[in-house]
Amino acid sequence: MAHLSPLPWRSIRLGRTKSTEADAEAEVLMIGPPVVAIKAWIARANIGRSRVFRAIDLWGTLEEQGAEPAISEPDRQAPVRCRRAQSAEFSAHGLRSIYLTEAARQGVLVPEALHQSQHRSVQAASCYNDADRRMGWAARLAV
Structure with a gap:
């Protein structure tokens, strides 16, 4: 081995x-x-x-x-x-937002990303997922 x-x-x-x-x-x-x-x-x-x-x-x-x-x-x-x-x-906030945006793009589970970013609620971090939602699986289902 x-x-x-x-x-x-x-x-x-x-x-x-x-x-x-x-x-x-x-x-x-x-x-x-x-x-x-x-x-x-x-x-x-x-x-x-x-x-x-x-x-x-x-x-x-x-x-x-x-x-x-x-x-x-x-x-x-x-x-x-x-x-x-x-x-x-x-700034620390800027890096947190970059992290959450990239996590959403790469399909990282929300609870895991929230733990790393120290956000307490999905709602607090949801704005970072908006860009990814337009390209996500739910958007492709209708096609």
Whole structure:
């Protein structure tokens, strides 16, 4: 039997989010190709030790300080921080919306995608599925 290498994995510590309790910190897990992609992005962006994403206030203004989620190594090293402007242009909300849109396109089950994105209800995440619904199986049934 051939020895198989374990899949790369990485935990993403979301910290306190708008959908968690004050004393609870949310955390999700990435496995496989997404881990390779995020590691490459961190390396290209020359990100050191701090938070990666910038906060966006109620009026859409980008905050100077980094915001959660913080990416941590499996061995719980310190969170990664942004050191260059281009890597700080991504918001946590923007990446969540990209994730849910892509999950819908690839047919990921809604409960699984919601768990990873930390949305609490299908209704809260349903707007990301609208584009996929126009091309989905239900739309093709009438043809």
